[in-house]
Amino acid sequence: MNTKRDQILDTALKLFVNNGFHATPTSKIAKDAGVATGTLFHYFKTKEELINTLYLETKDNLTNSLLENVNVQETLKAKFRQVFFNYIFWAVDHPNHQQFYTSYSNSPFITNLTKEHGLQRFQFIYELIEKGQDEDILKAVPIDLLVEAMQGLLNGIIKHLMENPEKMNEEKYQNDAFKLFWDTIKG
Amino acid sequence: MNTKRDQILDTALKLFVNNGFHATPTSKIAKDAGVATGTLFHYFKTKEELINTLYLETKDNLTNSLLENVNVQETLKAKFRQVFFNYIFWAVDHPNHQQFYTSYSNSPFITNLTKEHGLQRFQFIYELIEKGQDEDILKAVPIDLLVEAMQGLLNGIIKHLMENPEKMNEEKYQNDAFKLFWDTIKG
Amino acid sequence: MNTKRDQILDTALKLFVNNGFHATPTSKIAKDAGVATGTLFHYFKTKEELINTLYLETKDNLTNSLLENVNVQETLKAKFRQVFFNYIFWAVDHPNHQQFYTSYSNSPFITNLTKEHGLQRFQFIYELIEKGQDEDILKAVPIDLLVEAMQGLLNGIIKHLMENPEKMNEEKYQNDAFKLFWDTIKG
Amino acid sequence: MNTKRDQILDTALKLFVNNGFHATPTSKIAKDAGVATGTLFHYFKTKEELINTLYLETKDNLTNSLLENVNVQETLKAKFRQVFFNYIFWAVDHPNHQQFYTSYSNSPFITNLTKEHGLQRFQFIYELIEKGQDEDILKAVPIDLLVEAMQGLLNGIIKHLMENPEKMNEEKYQNDAFKLFWDTIKG
DNA sequence: AATGAATGAGCTTTCATTCAT
DNA sequence: CATGAATGAAAGCTCATTCAT
Numbered sequence: 001m002n003t004k005r006d007q008i009l010d011t012a013l014k015l016f017v018n019n020g021f022h023a024t025p026t027s028k029i030a031k032d033a034g035v036a037t038g039t040l041f042h043y044f045k046t047k048e049e050l051i052n053t054l055y056l057e058t059k060d061n062l063t064n065s066l067l068e069n070v071n072v073q074e075t076l077k078a079k080f081r082q083v084f085f086n087y088i089f090w091a092v093d094h095p096n097h098q099q100f101y102t103s104y105s106n107s108p109f110i111t112n113l114t115k116e117h118g119l120q121r122f123q124f125i126y127e128l129i130e131k132g133q134d135e136d137i138l139k140a141v142p143i144d145l146l147v148e149a150m151q152g153l154l155n156g157i158i159k160h161l162m163e164n165p166e167k168m169n170e171e172k173y174q175n176d177a178f179k180l181f182w183d184t185i186k187g
Numbered sequence: 188m189n190t191k192r193d194q195i196l197d198t199a200l201k202l203f204v205n206n207g208f209h210a211t212p213t214s215k216i217a218k219d220a221g222v223a224t225g226t227l228f229h230y231f232k233t234k235e236e237l238i239n240t241l242y243l244e245t246k247d248n249l250t251n252s253l254l255e256n257v258n259v260q261e262t263l264k265a266k267f268r269q270v271f272f273n274y275i276f277w278a279v280d281h282p283n284h285q286q287f288y289t290s291y292s293n294s295p296f297i298t299n300l301t302k303e304h305g306l307q308r309f310q311f312i313y314e315l316i317e318k319g320q321d322e323d324i325l326k327a328v329p330i331d332l333l334v335e336a337m338q339g340l341l342n343g344i345i346k347h348l349m350e351n352p353e354k355m356n357e358e359k360y361q362n363d364a365f366k367l368f369w370d371t372i373k374g
Numbered sequence: 375m376n377t378k379r380d381q382i383l384d385t386a387l388k389l390f391v392n393n394g395f396h397a398t399p400t401s402k403i404a405k406d407a408g409v410a411t412g413t414l415f416h417y418f419k420t421k422e423e424l425i426n427t428l429y430l431e432t433k434d435n436l437t438n439s440l441l442e443n444v445n446v447q448e449t450l451k452a453k454f455r456q457v458f459f460n461y462i463f464w465a466v467d468h469p470n471h472q473q474f475y476t477s478y479s480n481s482p483f484i485t486n487l488t489k490e491h492g493l494q495r496f497q498f499i500y501e502l503i504e505k506g507q508d509e510d511i512l513k514a515v516p517i518d519l520l521v522e523a524m525q526g527l528l529n530g531i532i533k534h535l536m537e538n539p540e541k542m543n544e545e546k547y548q549n550d551a552f553k554l555f556w557d558t559i560k561g
Numbered sequence: 562m563n564t565k566r567d568q569i570l571d572t573a574l575k576l577f578v579n580n581g582f583h584a585t586p587t588s589k590i591a592k593d594a595g596v597a598t599g600t601l602f603h604y605f606k607t608k609e610e611l612i613n614t615l616y617l618e619t620k621d622n623l624t625n626s627l628l629e630n631v632n633v634q635e636t637l638k639a640k641f642r643q644v645f646f647n648y649i650f651w652a653v654d655h656p657n658h659q660q661f662y663t664s665y666s667n668s669p670f671i672t673n674l675t676k677e678h679g680l681q682r683f684q685f686i687y688e689l690i691e692k693g694q695d696e697d698i699l700k701a702v703p704i705d706l707l708v709e710a711m712q713g714l715l716n717g718i719i720k721h722l723m724e725n726p727e728k729m730n731e732e733k734y735q736n737d738a739f740k741l742f743w744d745t746i747k748g
Numbered sequence: 749a750a751t752g753a754a755t756g757a758g759c760t761t762t763c764a765t766t767c768a769t
Numbered sequence: 770c771a772t773g774a775a776t777g778a779a780a781g782c783t784c785a786t787t788c789a790t
Contacts (some may be wrong), residue, residue, distance in 0.1 A: 026764060027763070038772055046764080139366070141364075142354075142363075144350075144351075145364070148347040152344065173329075176332070212781080225754070226755070226756095228782060229753065230753095378774085400761085401759080409776090410777055411760090412775065481581075516721075518721055519718070522717040522720050527710055527717065527745065528713070530713020531706070531710055533709050534710075537705075551706070554700070554706075596750080599750065599786090602786065
């Protein structure tokens with residue numbers, strides 16, 4: 001359903017990732033998507049609305065993936081491990097979305113409204129960390145610092161993985177990667 | 188000397204960081220720098236040459252700072268600590284350069300030639316890590332993974348610092364930050 | 375139909391003839407044609423494509439005129455006379471096209487592809503000359519020399535006619551002009 | 562003497578011929594001539610003054626050549642023959658000057674003043690023709706028509722010669738070429 | 749005489765957006 | 770819903786010319 005709208009979103013994502021926002025003309029998006037220029041503006045009032053929509057849908061997609069198989073009765077470390085690999089596998093499965101997310105989450109094209117909207121969906125991560133600090137499992141440093149550290153570290157690991165995708169399924173690599181992550185945050 | 192050229196570089200750096208490459212017209216760079224448009228193109232054949240020059244000069248500046256006060260007879264951990272804080276203090280002292288460096292080091296505007304040229308200057312970091320792995324001080328994981336992890340983590344920490352610059356001088360914060368870093372890489 | 379495209383072509387022809395290619399800004403073509411600058415580039419990807427299109431359409435127009443009323447059963451001289459006057463009258467009727475054709479047929483703006491494309495349409499002239507040489511009616515000199523001579527002479531005559539258009543209808547002038555031409559090539 | 566001025570003139574001639582007036586930046590003329598941009602404007606107030614100077618010096622050069630070895634006591638035909646070959650040999654010896662002359666003698670860059678100045682130097686050709694018409698040797702057609710015809714025909718022959726320079730020294734070719742010319746104008 | 753850094757008007761071309769069909 | 774011709778502001782870049790040295 002709504003094929004044209006989806007074609008536009010898919011095409012735009014790819015082009016924004018590969019060429020950047022300003023280097024991607026709406027005319028090219030329309031052409032590659034196989035629709036008329038007018039059609040793009042029928043679904044999205046402006047180019048900015050298009051990229052904001054893309055951002056929100058990508059974040060939704062990611063957040064849903066992050067929560068998969070996170071089991072309430074597991075240990076905290078097991079939960080973090082699950083979320084960690086959910087993130088990593090999502091990145092590998094959706095390389096364009098992952099690229100898009102890291103490239104544009106701090107860009108000026110994404111309005112503050114969109115960012116806030118997106119932040120709410122990460123609430124549960126904050127709760128997990130706070131709990132970990134209360135129980136003396138995680139480092140007692142400012143939570144924002146911990147979150148930024150995690151985020152940055154994850155970006156680094158994923159960047160490496162993207163350049164070496166064959167490692168993804170090596171058990172040793174997986175353990176190494178998670179150890180990096182867990183050593184960073186554990187108290 | 189060569190005031191005009193320097194004014195152009197300074198202004199361009201600021202504008203590229205705040206607005207992005209494509210959202211910064213050369214006309215605005217010239218105007219803000221107080222020179223004619225033609226003058227910009229007198230010193231830099233194209234807008235791309237301008238940003239590549241900026242990248243190289245920034246990287247030079249950073250690399251020189253990283254090596255300051257790194258003492259040969261210190262322990263490896265002490266050396267990493269010194270480099271870590273050299274980076275952090277450089278970032279705080281040159282926020283625009285730091286922003287520019289993280290934003291553009293992976294951008295398509297920076298040609299491969301420029302990137303290679305820049306890479307050579309980080310050689311010594313690789314050597315430090317290899318030595319640490321040989322001596323079983325650092326984690327025995329692929330060196331590229333370790334480098335990306337360090338880089339990503341540092342970006343995260345600096346991002347947090349930029350939003351909370353007053354913490355810079357708190358001793359506890361400094362120790363917290365370095366502990367995050369060291370725990371990540373130590374074996 | 376396609377009024378805008380035609381307006382652009384007409385206007386460009388006039389301006390290229392009067393001011394030259396480089397001295398004619400696309401902005402002026404658009405303005406004089408009564409369209410937006412973008413419209414010009416909607417129909418012609420570049421200024422060069424515009425002038426090449428103009429060249430091909432002009433050559434088509436000329437070639438078609440040259441062949442009018444050339445009767446198979448006439449003598450060779452009568453055929454040449456017909457072609458001669460077809461050229462002359464075409465030139466008088468389409469002074470801008472004639473000017474354009476002589477000014478730009480050797481210019482670097484016209485690509486080799488366009489030139490070749492245009493050459494094919496003059497094939498029949500070559501055939502006429504060869505037949506004339508075979509029958510000892512025309513001078514036995516290299517055919518290329520004869521063609522260049524004819525072309526050059528015609529240019530000279532037309533140049534004179536353009537400065538004295540009132541002579542066009544004088545029978546004596548017509549006879550004088552053709553005699554110049556025929557004496558040049560007849561054996 | 563005045564080496565720089567001459568270098569500029571030589572270089573400009575070559576570049577104007579090969580690329581055209583507007584496609585030749587003064588900066589390139591200066592660079593190719595091995596002088597500073599300012600030097601060019603020291604000798605020629607404007608680019609237009611440069612090309613007008615070039616035109617006048619070229620025309621002088623040509624006119625002088627045309628008159629060489631034209632003997633008063635020869636027949637009219639012999640005189641025309643001499644002038645004809647003077648022109649042709651000059652063209653072959655100075656291909657750039659010849660190209661320059663034909664390309665720019667009708668161009669808008671050459672001011673009317675320059676053109677008039679140049680015309681005077683052709684006075685003797687007119688006198689030769691008038692005498693020929695009085696003596697019933699040349700065609701009794703308007704003199705301007707005859708001049709344009711001669712000029713055009715000569716351009717055609719020279720164009721052919723430029724593309725087949727090896728023919729220059731073939732006696733048959735020379736005779737053919739002059740016969741074309743003489744048949745055109747003789748009564 | 750000779751230099752070349754500096755100027756800024758003007759060029760070709762791009763592109764987000766509109767709107768009549 | 771869908772089209773794509775048309776728009777015109779704005780972009781990167783060029784170039785004839787000036788002028789302090």
